Amino acid sequence: MKDKDDYLFSPASRTSRMLNRLRRLPTRLRQVLLRRRILFVLLLVVLCYSIFANSGVPFFPRFPWGSSKFVIILAVNQGGGVMQWKGPKEWAVERTSIANKKAYADRHGYHLAIQDMSIKKRYAHEWRESWEKVDVIRQTMKQYPKAEWFWWLDLHTYIMEPSISLEKQVFNRLDNNTYRSLIDYNPLNLPVEIPFVDSTHQINLIVPQDCGGFNLGSFLIRRSEWTDFLLDIWWDPVFYEQRHMQWEHKEQDALEHMYSNQAWIRSGTAFIPQRLINSFPDGACAEQRGDKRIFYNQDEHDFVVNMAGCEWGRDCYGEMEHFKKLSAALQRKSWWRPFSK
Amino acid sequence: MHFSIPSRSADQTTLPGSPSFKAKSRASSHRTGYAPSFFARLRSLILHPAPPLQSSTTPEKKRQSTRRTTVSVLVIAVFAVVAIFFTIMYVLFANIATLDPTGPRVVLVLGLDNTKYKDDYLAKIVENRKEYADAHGYGLYVRYVSDFKNLVHDVTKQGWQKLPLMRSAMQANPGSTYFWYLDQNAIIMNPNLDIESHITDVKRLNSLVLRDVPVVPPDSTIRTYRHVPADRMKFIIAQDHEGFQTGSFILKNEEYSWYVLDAWFDKLYQEYKFQKDEKGALEHLAQWHPTVLSKMAIIPQRIFNAYPNGVGESMYQDGDFVASLSGCDTPERSCLREFERLWDNRGRVVN
Numbered sequence: 001m002k003d004k005d006d007y008l009f010s011p012a013s014r015t016s017r018m019l020n021r022l023r024r025l026p027t028r029l030r031q032v033l034l035r036r037r038i039l040f041v042l043l044l045v046v047l048c049y050s051i052f053a054n055s056g057v058p059f060f061p062r063f064p065w066g067s068s069k070f071v072i073i074l075a076v077n078q079g080g081g082v083m084q085w086k087g088p089k090e091w092a093v094e095r096t097s098i099a100n101k102k103a104y105a106d107r108h109g110y111h112l113a114i115q116d117m118s119i120k121k122r123y124a125h126e127w128r129e130s131w132e133k134v135d136v137i138r139q140t141m142k143q144y145p146k147a148e149w150f151w152w153l154d155l156h157t158y159i160m161e162p163s164i165s166l167e168k169q170v171f172n173r174l175d176n177n178t179y180r181s182l183i184d185y186n187p188l189n190l191p192v193e194i195p196f197v198d199s200t201h202q203i204n205l206i207v208p209q210d211c212g213g214f215n216l217g218s219f220l221i222r223r224s225e226w227t228d229f230l231l232d233i234w235w236d237p238v239f240y241e242q243r244h245m246q247w248e249h250k251e252q253d254a255l256e257h258m259y260s261n262q263a264w265i266r267s268g269t270a271f272i273p274q275r276l277i278n279s280f281p282d283g284a285c286a287e288q289r290g291d292k293r294i295f296y297n298q299d300e301h302d303f304v305v306n307m308a309g310c311e312w313g314r315d316c317y318g319e320m321e322h323f324k325k326l327s328a329a330l331q332r333k334s335w336w337r338p339f340s341k
Numbered sequence: 342m343h344f345s346i347p348s349r350s351a352d353q354t355t356l357p358g359s360p361s362f363k364a365k366s367r368a369s370s371h372r373t374g375y376a377p378s379f380f381a382r383l384r385s386l387i388l389h390p391a392p393p394l395q396s397s398t399t400p401e402k403k404r405q406s407t408r409r410t411t412v413s414v415l416v417i418a419v420f421a422v423v424a425i426f427f428t429i430m431y432v433l434f435a436n437i438a439t440l441d442p443t444g445p446r447v448v449l450v451l452g453l454d455n456t457k458y459k460d461d462y463l464a465k466i467v468e469n470r471k472e473y474a475d476a477h478g479y480g481l482y483v484r485y486v487s488d489f490k491n492l493v494h495d496v497t498k499q500g501w502q503k504l505p506l507m508r509s510a511m512q513a514n515p516g517s518t519y520f521w522y523l524d525q526n527a528i529i530m531n532p533n534l535d536i537e538s539h540i541t542d543v544k545r546l547n548s549l550v551l552r553d554v555p556v557v558p559p560d561s562t563i564r565t566y567r568h569v570p571a572d573r574m575k576f577i578i579a580q581d582h583e584g585f586q587t588g589s590f591i592l593k594n595e596e597y598s599w600y601v602l603d604a605w606f607d608k609l610y611q612e613y614k615f616q617k618d619e620k621g622a623l624e625h626l627a628q629w630h631p632t633v634l635s636k637m638a639i640i641p642q643r644i645f646n647a648y649p650n651g652v653g654e655s656m657y658q659d660g661d662f663v664a665s666l667s668g669c670d671t672p673e674r675s676c677l678r679e680f681e682r683l684w685d686n687r688g689r690v691v692n
Contacts, residue, residue: 195492196508196603229600232632238625239609262603263508264596 069148070166071111073140074101075133076155080118089317096320097155104162111147113140131235131251133216138231141223151277154217156307156316158323160296160330169276169303170206170220178206178270185271185293188213190260201267205230207255208278209271210308211285211294214259216252217306218278226268233258278306281323283314298326301334444516447536448480449473452506453525454499455485457670462677465684466525473532476690480517482510494611500587500619504606511594511602520598524588526666526676527646531688534662540577540644541591547571549640556627556634557584563628565639574638576601579646581655585620585627588667589646597636601626604633649683 033040076094098114105112115136133152140150151166170177179185180199182192187209204227206220221227234254247253258265274280279296284307288294296305305323310316449470453463467483474481486502489509493501507522514520519541523529538545550571555561558580575597578590592598605622615621627634642648646665647657657664664683669676 195505196512196599198599225596226600229597229632232630233600233604236629238613239607242609242613257609258607261608262606264599264603267599 068108068110069146070108071113071140071144071147071150072101072105073113073115073137073150073152074098074155075117075136075153076114077116077118078155080116082118093316093320094155096324097157100159100162100324101153104159107162108165110166111144113143115140131254133251134231134234137221141227148223150221150223152216152219152221153304154306154308156310156320157218158305158307158320158327159303160298160305160323160327161301161303162327162331164303170272174203177276178203178272180266180270182271185209187211188256190256194260194263194266196263198263198267202226203270204268206270206272208274208276210274210278210280211288211291213249214252214256215274215278215306215308216249216255217308218304220272220277224268226264230265230268275300275302277304279304281305281307281310281319283310283319284308298330301330442516444514445478445480446517447477447519447521448482448510448514448517450507450510450520450522451481451483451525452486452503453483454487456487458525458676462680463525465680466528469529469687470523472690473529476532477535479536480514482513484509492606494608498611498618501606501611503587504602504619507592508599508602508606511592511598515594518594519591520594521591521645522589523645523663524665524667526669526680527588528664528666528680528683528687529662530657530664530683530686531660531662532690533688536591539662540640543572546574546577546638546640549644550574550638551640554580554639556639557624558582561628563634565637566635569635571638573636575636576633577638577640579642579644580639581642581646581648581651583620584617585623586642586646586665586667587620587623588665589663601633604630649679 074097076098101112101114104110117132117136137150137152141147144150149166149171182190186192202222202224204222204224208215208219234251239254239257243253243257244250247257255265259269272278274294275297279302280294281296282289285291285294296302307314307316307319307323310319451467451470453466455463470481470483473479484506486499486506489502489505490496492505495501503522503524507520510520519536521536540546540549547570551565552567553564556563556565575593575595576590577592579586592602605619605626610622610625613622615625617624627637642651642655643657643661645663646667647661647663648655649657649664649666651657666676666679666683668674669679
């Protein structure tokens with residue numbers, strides 16, 4: 001039996017006895033931790049990886065933070081079967097492309113917006129025929145109000161290295177990965193310097209250049225006031241009336257024109273070396289065969305391949321299947337890559 | 342009761358003389374230590390106050406402790422010196438270290454055409470602007486418009502040169518907010534009015550903005566916005582009976598203005614042969630691009646662009662801010678004659 005004198009304030013109830021036990025809990029924990037040090041360190045490491053490792057370290061349980069700041073816009077159903085029949089090969093290509101982007105987006109916690117690009121022939125020459133890219137981007141920005149960067153991908157693209165996240169590939173070292181001046185690489189022979197350009201401006205548009213100019217098959221655009229202005233001025237009836245016969249690539253040529261004439265566009269646009277997000281297969285840009293800046297290089301594990309122009313004269317289905325098999329083989333051969341980088 | 346000197350180690354919970362010392366043998370299986378009752382301890386503390394502990398430090402320990410104290414004193418001293426140094430540097434150089442540029446809040450922009458006008462005429466115009474700018478602490482940016490003739494597509498169309506001129510003024514004064522372009526052929530008749538209280542102050546601008554008026558008079562379909570608040574307006578311009586009057590306008594030094602000026606100056610607009618040149622291009626921009634129109638404020642013409650030989654609401658009256666001689670270089674009129682008449686009647690700064 002306990003003596004009342006044994007305590008300074010004798011415990012009158014069970015609660016104070018329990019409080020006593022609680023008071024000793026930290027010491028108990030400390031003892032257990034000290035005994036099982038290694039186990040606790042391992043558990044801590046696993047917890048940190050699960051919470052913080054955003055790029056998919058495979059097989060780790062992952063807690064996604066919340067709404068992602070990256071949205072992949074995948075343009076599907078080009079033409080909608082209006083001008084050309086969509087046979088089983090076209091459907092297969094579309095399925096492969098969508099599955100590839102879905103797997104990538106799930107792995108890294110990005111949003112995927114699959115946008116329908118069927119032709120809407122409402123009023124010829126007044127509706128922004130072939131400028132739909134601009135309207136689709138604007139629409140997607142409204143659908144994902146919290147996202148910051150939007151990555152546009154054409155249908156005939158394939159992400160070859162799904163373990164690489166966008167942060168790792170482009171954004172962690174954005175100023176090193178992009179270039180703003182046309183001095184070194186100027187395939188279009190645009191004027192290298194125009195007055196009033198602000199080279200310290202925030203980068204809002206990242207565009208690769210291919211052998212014939214800007215390539216809008218895979219590019220990145222940021223939500224900002226500058227982007228609102230760009231998406232508004234991109235299509236203009238005066239520009240369209242004077243140039244639509246010459247502008248084969250529609251909004252791409254319009255952007256090239258604005259880049260060479262308007263300084264504010266130069267301030268916010270940066271170029272990215274093509275092979276970082278937009279490698280070409282051997283069939284595209286055939287005149288420049290051997291140019292190391294353009295073509296997909298499997299030894300260097302290029303990120304994305306864009307089979308641009310495969311619907312004119314080449315075999316989209318064959319190329320897509322080839323790259324799908326190649327990507328699977330590369331993932332199998334270098335399974336250790338996600339852990340090494 | 343007996344007295345005893347407590348032992349060396351000071352962590353004894355009880356004094357040997359206290360009565361509960363005897364209770365040590367009592368069963369208390371849940372406790373490892375021994376705790377006397379509260380009152381017993383109190384009593385023994387009062388009756389036997391603990392004598393001072395003897396210092397048990399050896400000379401060796403003393404030397405170690407002095408070395409330790411010296412080291413800690415040194416470390417604290419170093420930190421203190423470093424902290425004082427950085428505070429002084431911050432206080433002295435904080436202003437220089439900040440990157441925000443400063444400058445006059447308002448800059449007047451003037452483009453001179455020395456191919457058609459004589460130097461004494463141009464000198465009088467510059468004097469008029471300088472008097473106004475000095476009176477209110479504004480900046481003045483003056484260039485010859487021929488500086489920009491390489492950028493313009495058609496040199497004979499003079500109106501386009503004001504756009505790269507404004508762009509150049511904004512680039513040269515990154516710390517200034519408002520840029521007021523006033524045509525060369527215009528006189529500030531009442532220099533006692535200052536731009537901010539007369540036009541750009543938010544409440545004043547809110548009262549001046551014309552809402553729901555056709556962008557191209559008399560009856561274009563596109564009309565100005567009704568509900569955009571005045572603090573979002575970045576482009577202030579007036580209309581006459583024909584359309585936008587680009588002889589006098591105000592722009593804020595922001596992304597929006599660079600976009601508008603560059604888009605407005607695009608080669609394809611210059612080549613398109615609008616009927617009214619750059620005025621037509623601006624009307625086109627305002628009607629087709631809501632990002633341009635949403636931040637434009639159209640204010641009554643007499644506020645800063647009145648015509649001496651105008652009719653109705655645009656007619657210049659005594660006390661108006663600016664008298665504009667726009668269109669005077671046609672054969673029917675004479676810029677010099679009209680200028681002389683107005684020049685002698687202009688108001689001067691009242692101190």
